[in-house]
Amino acid sequence: MPTDRHRIVLFDLFGVIARHQRPGTLEKMAARCHSPLDAFTTAYWTHRPSYDAGRHTASSYWTDVLHALSHPADTDTIEELRLTDIDSWSRVDEDMITYVRTLRDRARVALLSNIPADHADAFLAAQPWLNDLDHVAFSGRIGTAKPDPAAFRHCVATLHAAPADFLFVDDREENVRAAQAVGMNGHVFDSRAELAPVVDAWLPCR
Structure with a gap:
């Protein structure tokens, strides 16, 4: 299956691929x-x-x-x-990880997460699949956090793309709106089931 290197699906981490904070x-x-x-x-x-x-x-x-x-x-x-x-903050959704990895057959896939630098180090050590993505931007490392426009512009510059090349997926509407304000496409995440057809519609036909 050909990959569209012009299209980039940019994922949030917590609440999308990883779980929110452990209860209690x-x-x-x-x-x-x-x-x-x-x-x-x-x-x-x-x-x-x-x-x-x-x-x-x-x-x-x-x-x-x-x-x-x-x-x-x-x-x-x-x-x-x-x-x-x-x-x-260490729990992940294995089904979402599988889905994210399969998307790399069709487009570039990247991550933009608000996470402190020491948390990022621990997360990378525990989740080596992150190294397979086209770019991983952790706020504690890039010096800016969502919804600051600079966080999204970092991804645009690093991936040598245009904002319109991105579909940004986040569970927080304020972050999706911030991405849209810099010219990205955006989607508020609810579940893998509702996300998949949105991504399918945005990417070129298989």
Whole structure:
């Protein structure tokens, strides 16, 4: 089957190919910090954008979270929280991985994910199939995160393509709209079953 090297299917990771955070993890980390869940959750997400975009290291991020909770930011606590956090985002959807890999017979396939650099290192080590994709852009490594237009422009420049060559697939509408604003095609992901015909319609006939 011929591959259309001009077409690029650009996937989000979490909520599409990988699972969202493991249930109960925030509760576990809040308990480790002797913090109410709502306070921990607020601190965890408030400081996340800079960590995702590579502007803060893991140590800086967790120090900010712990200081927001008035908890000592000792090395052991930071490392325990860091490893628990990484593990909580490690689950994948094997059916989606299979689907993504089969698409490479028909088009270029790439990934754009909001993920801190240390999480990205662990994910790549555990998921070697990522090395088979045409490009993998992790926010913590490229220094910008969705929905910043720079994240999408990075993919356009790196793959030497035009924005219209991309079909961006993400489970968050704000990210899909941001991709469309830079000229990409976009689709809000719900399931593999509903995605497949959308991709089939966008790609040239088999």
